Amino acid sequence: MNVPVKPQHFYSYDEFDAAFVRSRVAEFREQVQRRLSGALTEEEFRPLRLMNGLYLQLHAYMLRIAVPYGTLSSTQMRQFAHIAEKWDKGYGHFTTRQNIQFNWPKLVDVPDILDALADVNMHAIQTSGNCIRNVTADHFSGVAADEIADPRPTAELLRQWSSNHPEFSFLPRKFKVAVSGAVHDRAATRVHDVGLRIVQNEGGEIGYEVLAGGGLGRTPMVGHIVREFLPKAELLPYMEALMRVYNSHGRRDNKFKARIKILVHETGLDEIREQIEAEFESLDKAAIAADPAEIARIEAQFVPPAYEALPDVSDVMKKAKAANSEFARFVDINTAPHKQAGYTIVTVSLKPIGGVPGDATAAQMRVLAEVSDKYSLSELRVSHEQNIVLPYVKKDDLFALWQELKAADLATANASLITDIISCPGLDYCSLATARSIPIAQAISERFADPDRQRLIGKLGIKISGCINACGHHHVAGIGILGLEKSGEESYQITLGGDPTLSASIGERLGPGLRAEEVPDAIERIVGVYLAHRDLDEDFIHTYRRIGHDAFKSALVTGTPRAPAASPLDQGGGI
Amino acid sequence: MARIKHPKILTASDLKQGDVIFFTGTGWSRHHLDAKPAQTDGEIAALEAQAKADVAANRILDVQIIDVALREDGRPEPIHYREKMRTLGPSVRRDLGKQAAS
Numbered sequence: 015m016n017v018p019v020k021p022q023h024f025y026s027y028d029e030f031d032a033a034f035v036r037s038r039v040a041e042f043r044e045q046v047q048r049r050l051s052g053a054l055t056e057e058e059f060r061p062l063r064l065m066n067g068l069y070l071q072l073h074a075y076m077l078r079i080a081v082p083y084g085t086l087s088s089t090q091m092r093q094f095a096h097i098a099e100k101w102d103k104g105y106g107h108f109t110t111r112q113n114i115q116f117n118w119p120k121l122v123d124v125p126d127i128l129d130a131l132a133d134v135n136m137h138a139i140q141t142s143g144n145c146i147r148n149v150t151a152d153h154f155s156g157v158a159a160d161e162i163a164d165p166r167p168t169a170e171l172l173r174q175w176s177s178n179h180p181e182f183s184f185l186p187r188k189f190k191v192a193v194s195g196a197v198h199d200r201a202a203t204r205v206h207d208v209g210l211r212i213v214q215n216e217g218g219e220i221g222y223e224v225l226a227g228g229g230l231g232r233t234p235m236v237g238h239i240v241r242e243f244l245p246k247a248e249l250l251p252y253m254e255a256l257m258r259v260y261n262s263h264g265r266r267d268n269k270f271k272a273r274i275k276i277l278v279h280e281t282g283l284d285e286i287r288e289q290i291e292a293e294f295e296s297l298d299k300a301a302i303a304a305d306p307a308e309i310a311r312i313e314a315q316f317v318p319p320a321y322e323a324l325p326d327v328s329d330v331m332k333k334a335k336a337a338n339s340e341f342a343r344f345v346d347i348n349t350a351p352h353k354q355a356g357y358t359i360v361t362v363s364l365k366p367i368g369g370v371p372g373d374a375t376a377a378q379m380r381v382l383a384e385v386s387d388k389y390s391l392s393e394l395r396v397s398h399e400q401n402i403v404l405p406y407v408k409k410d411d412l413f414a415l416w417q418e419l420k421a422a423d424l425a426t427a428n429a430s431l432i433t434d435i436i437s438c439p440g441l442d443y444c445s446l447a448t449a450r451s452i453p454i455a456q457a458i459s460e461r462f463a464d465p466d467r468q469r470l471i472g473k474l475g476i477k478i479s480g481c482i483n484a485c486g487h488h489h490v491a492g493i494g495i496l497g498l499e500k501s502g503e504e505s506y507q508i509t510l511g512g513d514p515t516l517s518a519s520i521g522e523r524l525g526p527g528l529r530a531e532e533v534p535d536a537i538e539r540i541v542g543v544y545l546a547h548r549d550l551d552e553d554f555i556h557t558y559r560r561i562g563h564d565a566f567k568s569a570l571v572t573g574t575p576r577a578p579a580a581s582p583l584d585q586g587g588g589i
Numbered sequence: 590m591a592r593i594k595h596p597k598i599l600t601a602s603d604l605k606q607g608d609v610i611f612f613t614g615t616g617w618s619r620h621h622l623d624a625k626p627a628q629t630d631g632e633i634a635a636l637e638a639q640a641k642a643d644v645a646a647n648r649i650l651d652v653q654i655i656d657v658a659l660r661e662d663g664r665p666e667p668i669h670y671r672e673k674m675r676t677l678g679p680s681v682r683r684d685l686g687k688q689a690a691s
Contacts, residue, residue, distance in 0.1 A: 073607075
């Protein structure tokens with residue numbers, strides 16, 4: 015079956031890409047047959063299935079599908095809906111790395127699922143294993159008002175360079191790259207193994223600020239600048255040099271110390287910088303650098319669409335806002351400034367009150383595909399905040415879009431508010447988890463359900479991880495929650511003051527672990543301290559930094575404190 | 590043969606389907622209440638041998654021998670909350686997993 019992919023303004027597979035993905039599906043189909051026949055043992059098969067995104071989780075296999083830099087076409091979203099219904103249980107889970115996971119595939123069906131993905135130019139390659147994972151990017155790429163340059167051509171170039179790269183397929187540990195091209199960092203570049211920020215130097219030349227050594231997991235660290243300005247044309251040679259230094263010196267003796275953040279920390283920033291530069295100088299840069307014609311070919315696929323010339327103020331939208339307060343709230347909270355007059359960026363929250371963060375039913379996926387066709391040039395984005403973004407919405411169309419979203423329970427107006435909670439799957443699904451995280455998110459969401467109260471509190475990120483691997487990014491949340499095991503029970507540690515942006519910081523633990531039922535009250539008291547101390551329009555992180563950590567310690571006092579939990583079950587992972 | 594602190598059962602995942610399964614003494618069941626508890630070192634060794642054989646026969650993977658408590662009717666219930674979760678399904682989706690059928 016060949017489904018027309020119809021990508022509008024982003025990369026479309028060429029013949030090589032398509033053939034490569036098809037060949038991998040055929041190869042995996044044969045590997046599955048060999049596993050089922052007994053020709054391959056699980057020990058032999060496990061790395062092969064992981065290279066194709068297939069995990070074994072708590073209740074079933076789980077297939078993680080790469081959404082390159084979070085960009086999707088409506089056709090691809092419809093294919094997710096089809097896969098969810100035909101081979102899974104009618105829903106999918108959008109992840110904190112802009113991917114999607116299906117929680118219930120059967121091993122025998124996975125080759126057919128991968129073929130269905132290949133039909134729409136998608137795959138699950140490098141969504142697991144010690145390789146360069148799916149490259150993530152700002153979910154407002156190409157449309158944000160504060161953008162210097164679209165980061166997606168860079169992310170696509172890195173995707174092509176890193177796919178099946180023979181030298182970097184068996185790294186000491188997994189390797190995650192994020193790219194941002196805007197003034198504001200929405201891609202969490204400072205807490206990735208490598209973060210690339212597109213910047214302009216004094217001469218007006220576009221290049222990259224290169225950060226390395228960031229990451230979360232059991233040893234959270236903020237990345238450091240290893241190169242202040244890297245000319246655009248030198249990206250691949252520099253990345254090759256950086257990866258070689260990591261591949262050569264990253265610790266393979268201890269998986270908990272194998273990420274580049276540990277190497278940078280133990281080696282020292284100046285020394286690691288010198289090693290990278292020395293390696294860089296030794297390379298035949300011209301041989302490694304991407305062919306300018308290839309760069310131009312990639313960039314040509316991300317050209318802005320033919321926007322309509324519209325006034326920036328939409329009378330249609332203004333009238334609808336005046337007539338409908340619920341719609342007005344949605345516009346105020348879930349839209350972001352667009353670089354093109356008359357257009358806006360819409361965040362579709364996958365965080366309904368009391369819902370499972372990041373989950374969407376097949377029916378909702380079809381609605382998202384439908385509205386993207388009607389109102390957003392058939393393009394969608396997955397954000398690392400586990401929401402869906404419609405990047406090209408005319409303000410004149412916003413009311414009609416909102417009505418269709420509302421009918422599908424997709425119009426929750428809470429983007430970046432306290433109920434827009436990031437949560438990993440936790441122990442409800444994940445075999446590594448030490449505690450559940452989704453029920454905590456649901457309880458907090460219900461506690462703060464009142465939309466007026468949410469708005470009063472303002473932007474406040476709560477992020478929840480079900481184990482020290484930190485897939486829920488709790489370390490970089492204003493309020494972070496970490497689920498652990500303590501004496502055979504689930505226990506939750508709260509951290510405050512984390513920040514994933516350019517002013518990145520790692521949250522500090524507030525006190526002893528809490529029981530699950532104590533968490534919403536503790537959050538309530540933390541919010542109470544914040545509201546009592548904040549200056550006008552001051553967001554949580556700034557109040558926290560101004561008044562200090564200790565000011566919040568009383569928030570745990572009325573709970574039933576227990577000793578801090580350190581789980582014996584935790585394993586490596588996270589960003 | 591020495592008695593042990595907690596009875597134990599053998600659990601794994603079905604290779605083809607990925608479902609959580611439990612060893613009954615004669616075969617594999619998707620229901621933990623069907624599992625045959627081991628109460629001596631010798632019985633545990635037998636479970637380990639069974640696991641090894643069925644892994645080798647490509648029927649199962651991710652083998653675990655877990656602690657259980659015995660109900661009044663002698664049937665086993667896992668002690669740890671993680672294992673209880675595996676007998677049910679996601680607590681946030683009661684319509685899915687083994688709990689959906691009960």
